[in-house]
Amino acid sequence: MTRARWGGTVHLVNDASNPSSASPKVTARGVSKRFDTTAGEVIALERFDLEVAQGEVVCIVGPSGCGKSTFLRILAGLDTASGGELTVRRDNPDKPENAVVFQEYAIFPWKTVRENVAFGLRMRGVPRAERDATAAHWIERVGLARFAGAYPAQLSGGMKQRVAIARALAYDADLLLMDEPLGALDAQTRLTLQEELLRLWSETGKTVVYVTHGLEEAVLLADRVVVMTAHPGRVKTILDVPLPRPRSIETTTTPEFAALTGELWHALRDEVARAQGYEVPA
Amino acid sequence: MSTVAPPRRRFTPFETWWAPLLLALTLSVAAWPLGLWPVAWWVILATDFVLLVAAMERLEPRLPLATRPVFRNALAIGFPIALLVSWELIVRAGILNPRWFPPPTSIAVALWELTVNYDRFNDTSLIGRPWLIPSVWASEGWSGVRALFAESHVYATLSRVFGGFFIGAIPGVLVGVVMGLNRTVRTMLDATMSAVYVLPKIAIFPILMLVFPDPFGEGPKVAVVAISAFFLVAINAMAGVQGIDPVLLQAGRAFGANRVAMLRHVILPGALPIIFSGLRLALGTSLIVIVAVEFIRAQTGVGFVIFYHWQVLMTDRMYAGLVVTMALGVGLTALLQWVERRVMPWRDS
Ligand SMILES: Nc1ncnc2c1ncn2[C@@H]1O[C@H](COP(=O)(O)OP(=O)(O)OP(=O)(O)O)[C@@H](O)[C@H]1O
């Protein structure tokens, strides 16, 4: 079953009949995105190719403005691609297709922490008692139990972001799309939540596409790291991270980890400099 | 640039907190024989005010820390009282004509008289003599109480304001939200709305009088309030919807909200702060419009009280009407703020 969402050439495949883990969860082929602005045409993505296997964690890194958020939005069905083909296999028609953590938190200021976390469940028609229990569970796991009745205005930036994470996890979609979810957090909270995410993913086996600026974070979390070029946004290289799981913060002290981080920085350095307008000697 | 050592401080009378007050007094008195008051009274008053502010700012840091909040409150209450007292004194000294500027004490007396007296000529009273309600209820029941309401100027004004406000504001919110959501509707209506918005609604009152079967009844009065409220609320509701952070709209869609849920959970609450500022403007404007209408076409209402007593040259009662109007404005605003806190608890802290 194929359906075009919001028109365009992007297709989302609702393929419950063929849950073979051989076919990838996400297949992006030549996805491109143009923005027509008054200042002219901005090419945010050009011929972007990516396959994400079921249960795989893929991190996307790249210079600021290279189109990471744009790709994630298209993947989430919140924006249309200008060209190419995007297929998302759906295994469980009862569960939502994806859950998103936005770069800008995007939690509702007029809802309490509890109502924000339960929002997706409420939209799915989950009965009140059940969604409150689920929300309480996730609020607890991101360490906000004391603030369940608070409004976002009473929370710090990092706490708001944890609400956004809890909201996405409570929604229980197969595909988790996270756009720099830990970007605004302090170092200690970030470490705690990185470990928490590793544990969650190993428990639930979710497929994750995770955008980050942190190279170490990418290596710690990912099975593969996608390095993007800027202007236009394309896949520059894809780095395999063969570190064994389960991983934890201790993983970051191993020499393999350091070697992989160095390799990643090497791949990214020129792109970052190019995006900033410098030329780098080879 | 070189730094210069500050000169050694010693007491000078110019540095005391009351020095500006003395200066203000000297200035005001000296201006008298020089004949400056009639020509430059506003310069003298402005200077006096600045000097008064200077004196108070010098005084505050010299007070013990604990008494400063009391001092602030005393300033907030004391200054208006001082204004009233000076008004009283100036009129009693014969400087201002009491016919046009009756002293506050006679305004208070007039307000009391208007409240307790029943005007046999117009069959009205200011607030409807609520102390009669128990006895009237016992003798005549509901119809008697209703008659008391009907004679009340304040009730007449309030019912026009509330009636018009609700009839205008509810469709105003609906139309504004639709304009905010739908670009085509917005494009089609925007020019018309902006044009009618700037039109003083009192100017269409004659048309409204022709439209209603009873031109002198309540219909046109309520309608002109409703129209004034409608445009203010609609334009603000539109701005409120358009001002919602797009990422919140995306979040709503991402977590499965359908159109109705988007409206209920994202768009309406997101636009609510601006909708409420529109409602606040609309309520204030409703009062302005109705008082103006009551000037020209009414036998009841506080606007009528003001205008009637101007016509019969009972200016203290006219001022009493102004005081009632101010009280209504303050009361309505406070009521709306109370509703606002109820409806938007997340904006409290
Ligand atoms: N709505 C839009 N209209 C016009 N241009 C846009 C729009 N959204 C994004 N762009 C452009 O597309 C490009 C990619 O933006 P995007 O937000 O995807 O970058 P990003 O990789 O997420 O950057 P960052 O790491 O800073 O979040 C940028 O050059 C941006 O200017």
Ligand SMILES: [Mg+2]
């Ligand atoms: Mg981004």
